[in-house]
Amino acid sequence: INLNINGPLEDEVIISLLKQSSKELFDFYGIPYKQDYLKILYEYDKKHKPEDFELFPYVKEAWERTVINLLITNRNRDATEKLIEHFQLENYFEEIICADDRFPKKPHPGSYEYAIRKFDIDTVVGDRMLDFEPAKIYNLDMFVYRNPHLPLGTHFNDYRYLFNED
Numbered sequence: 001i002n003l004n005i006n007g008p009l010e011d012e013v014i015i016s017l018l019k020q021s022s023k024e025l026f027d028f029y030g031i032p033y034k035q036d037y038l039k040i041l042y043e044y045d046k047k048h049k050p051e052d053f054e055l056f057p058y059v060k061e062a063w064e065r066t067v068i069n070l071l072i073t074n075r076n077r078d079a080t081e082k083l084i085e086h087f088q089l090e091n092y093f094e095e096i097i098c099a100d101d102r103f104p105k106k107p108h109p110g111s112y113e114y115a116i117r118k119f120d121i122d123t124v125v126g127d128r129m130l131d132f133e134p135a136k137i138y139n140l141d142m143f144v145y146r147n148p149h150l151p152l153g154t155h156f157n158d159y160r161y162l163f164n165e166d
Helices: 011-020 021-026 038-048 059-064 077-086 110-119 130-139 159-163
Strands: 069-072 094-097 125-128 141-145 152-156
Touching: 011 021, 059 159, 069 110, 094 110, 110 130, 110 141, 125 130, 152 159
Parallel strands: 069 094, 125 141, 141 152
Antiparallel strands: none
8 A cells, every 4th residue: 555655665575563552663664653643453353344354263163162262452443343253253253352442452461451341361372572562461361472572471373283282
């Protein structure tokens, strides 16, 4: 997509940088981080239809084997609900917390504190440091998906690892 900021943005570059943090993405493209970055990320979401995305292989099978699944995302509610509907995930999550809900965005620990109190969670699965900063505060087990750059948790590249019965 082209947001007229130092040239075209390529999806692979965006995803790679976002795996590190949104600040890395904005630094790379020379955008002041405090600039209206949410507007830019929402524009990215608007340009991509749910059909442009794919679920991680075997993630549904992993969700089916857990007692409680929560989704805590920095995506806005509208984009999240479109993805949930497209992939028919309505019955997989006990609750979904989005960026425009009542909690500050990750890495703020508010949504995690809520999830611990309400659901007694003990494990976080994610792929970015902002998923794990609050998990460290509450000493939650951490499983890191496809991001070898993060120096914490248990790393895995295939969701079958989470339900390996051997």
